Amino acid sequence: MLQLGIVFALLSALAANLGFLYKHRGANEAPAVDVRHPVRTGLALWKSKWFAAGMLVGAVGWAFHTAAIALAPMSVVQVVLAGGIVLVAVLADRVFGMCVGRRQWAGLLLTGLGLALLVVAMPAASDSHSGFRVMVLAAFEGGLLALGALLVLGGQHERGAHLRGPLMGLAAGVLFGVCNVAVKATTGVLAAGGSVLTPWILVAVAGSVSAYYISARSLQEGGAVEVISITATGANVVGILGGLLVFGDPIATDPVGIAVQVAAFFMIVVAAALLPAPRAASAPVPAGAAGV
Numbered sequence: 001m002l003q004l005g006i007v008f009a010l011l012s013a014l015a016a017n018l019g020f021l022y023k024h025r026g027a028n029e030a031p032a033v034d035v036r037h038p039v040r041t042g043l044a045l046w047k048s049k050w051f052a053a054g055m056l057v058g059a060v061g062w063a064f065h066t067a068a069i070a071l072a073p074m075s076v077v078q079v080v081l082a083g084g085i086v087l088v089a090v091l092a093d094r095v096f097g098m099c100v101g102r103r104q105w106a107g108l109l110l111t112g113l114g115l116a117l118l119v120v121a122m123p124a125a126s127d128s129h130s131g132f133r134v135m136v137l138a139a140f141e142g143g144l145l146a147l148g149a150l151l152v153l154g155g156q157h158e159r160g161a162h163l164r165g166p167l168m169g170l171a172a173g174v175l176f177g178v179c180n181v182a183v184k185a186t187t188g189v190l191a192a193g194g195s196v197l198t199p200w201i202l203v204a205v206a207g208s209v210s211a212y213y214i215s216a217r218s219l220q221e222g223g224a225v226e227v228i229s230i231t232a233t234g235a236n237v238v239g240i241l242g243g244l245l246v247f248g249d250p251i252a253t254d255p256v257g258i259a260v261q262v263a264a265f266f267m268i269v270v271a272a273a274l275l276p277a278p279r280a281a282s283a284p285v286p287a288g289a290a291g292v
Contacts, residue, residue, distance in 0.1 A: 005072030006080055008064045013084025015061030017228065019054040020088070021096055023216070024224040026051025033217035045216055069180065070187040073249050082115030082236055088228050096224070104225050107271045111229060114267030115236050121252045121260040132185055132246050140246050141178055141203055144238060148174045152214060155221075165222015166230050172215035173234020178207035180235065181242035188247075233268065 026048035027033075033041050045051045068077045089108050092098040151171035155164040182204035189198050218227050243249035252258055 002072050002076070005068045005070075005077065008068035008071065009077045009080035010084070012061045012064035012068055013081045014087060015057050015064060016081075016232070017084060017087045017091055019056075019058030019061055020219075020228040020231070021091055021224060022050050022054030022057060024054075024219045024228065025096070026054055027216050027219040030216075030220075032220060033213055035213060038213065041213070041216075051216075065180065066183055066187075069184045070191075073243060073247075077239070079116050079118075079120065081232070081239075082112050082118075085115070085229055085232050085236075086112045088225055088232070092225050098224055100225055104229075108225070108229055110267050110271035111233050114264045114271060115233070115240070116264075117267070118240060118261055118264035121257045121264070132188060132248075137181070137185055137200070137246050140242065141181060141207075144174050144178050145207070148172075148178070148210070148214075165218050165220075165227050168214050168218035168221060169227035169231040170234045172211045172218055173231040173236075174238055175207045175211035175214065176231070176235040177238025177242065179204045179211065180239055181246060182207065184242065184247065233271075237268070 027045065029048045030044045030051065031041070033045070035041075046055070065077070065081075068080075086108050089100045089105055093100045148171045151167050151174065155167035155171070182200040185200045186196060186198055186204070189200070190196060215231060218231065221227075244251055252261055
């Protein structure tokens, strides 16, 4: 079952990255996302065939991801998805004809390596690790929802205007991670014989819907590679932390393992600074943007 979960994670990474690139092209054909008009905004996005195709491909990726985290420890799934981040640049360059600079290639490779080292340094897991404590999960999800809101607000401030796309992409990634952790908790409830109608389903829906609009706006504000990779990194880091803090995935306790994980976190932070393209190369902000 663990190997099957890894296969599903690989398929999820491919579908998710391809879907994001489709959505980036579609989002930039649509009017600017405006949270004050969610229905009109949502319909306008879906009128773009590229965005609609991206949503459908992304839904397939989400289904594979849900199957993966139901069968394997969340941290193991995240290391597979970490390697998939590099696919963003490959697909953007080879399939979509986008220009990916050396700095962004370096950032993507450093991100994938850092995330991989972070999880490889963890002791091996023997089961799916779906059990959790309600208070720990509630505190974890609540804190991340607040963090997502702060990132969105930071992107709206004039001092962060040039980083609006990456900041909103990170906010979307955090909220996607909130959704994934809530889905993982629900699979644990189901495995224990409980009902699918849990409060965590509501958290998953709230996180997913919020991430949908924020992600679409981030794709309008920033370049494809930088925004997609930062979004994926945010979701990956949340998934890894959720596995460790909420579901009790094993953590390194020996000096070498701790040193590797600290170095991995440092690599991820450095990579995040490399991913945003220089201002002159960034995608133009849509005219008349109203802010999410």
